Amino acid sequence: xxxxxxxxxxxxxxxxxxxxxxxxxxxxxxxxxxxxxxxxxxxxxxxxxxxxxxxxxxxxxxxxxxxxxxxxxxxxxxxxxxxxxxxxxxxxxxxxxxxxxxxxxxxxxxxxxxxxxxxxxxxxxxxxxxxxxx
Numbered sequence: 001x002x003x004x005x006x007x008x009x010x011x012x013x014x015x016x017x018x019x020x021x022x023x024x025x026x027x028x029x030x031x032x033x034x035x036x037x038x039x040x041x042x043x044x045x046x047x048x049x050x051x052x053x054x055x056x057x058x059x060x061x062x063x064x065x066x067x068x069x070x071x072x073x074x075x076x077x078x079x080x081x082x083x084x085x086x087x088x089x090x091x092x093x094x095x096x097x098x099x100x101x102x103x104x105x106x107x108x109x110x111x112x113x114x115x116x117x118x119x120x121x122x123x124x125x126x127x128x129x130x131x132x133x134x
Contacts, residue, residue, distance in 0.1 A: 001088070005081040005111075005129045006044070006051035010064050011073050014041050014056035021045055021052065029054075033108045040064050042108045053079075053108065077115070079127035085112050088128055092116065104130065 011017035014032070022028050022045075029043045039062030043054040055076060057065035067076055082088045085104045093099055098117035107113035107129065116126040 001080040001082055001128075003081050004050055005079040005127075006053045006109075007075060008053045008055055008077040008079065008127070009074065010067050010071075010076040011054050011056050012068060014043055014054060017054050017056070018043050021054065025052075031109065034058065035106075035108050037105065038063065038107070040108075044109060051109075077125040077127050079113075079129050082128050082130050085114060085128055085130040089114060097121065104128075106132070 009017075018029050025045055025047055027045070029045050031044045033042050033044075034040070035042060036058075039057060039059045041056045041058055043056075045052045045054075055064045057068065059065065064076065089099050089102060089104070093102075098120040099114060100117055101114040104112040104114045107127075110132050111129040112132055113130075114128050116128070118125045
């Protein structure tokens, strides 16, 4: 793993949260994107070398909606940048981690993504991200 790519924060209202975090960081978000396959709207803030991703559910069936119903708003996941997501998936499976998506899928911000089950990582949902090269 190369670095922390972003920290994902589940929010009830993206517009309100964008305003709150803009005040906190002293600058506006740089991107809003919908990831239909995950049922979320996302917003990204650049903070130094890292990013903060705000996630708002687009339906009550979304993972984010279920997360907020169970735990409330807050940190949802930590994402790590990797060079080769397929080899990282295989390496982590061999190390005993439970991979939720063995075939990476398209995520926000031009990334291939997969997640590790929180039960295999001390209760923290881990996302692996690989830049999609065009």
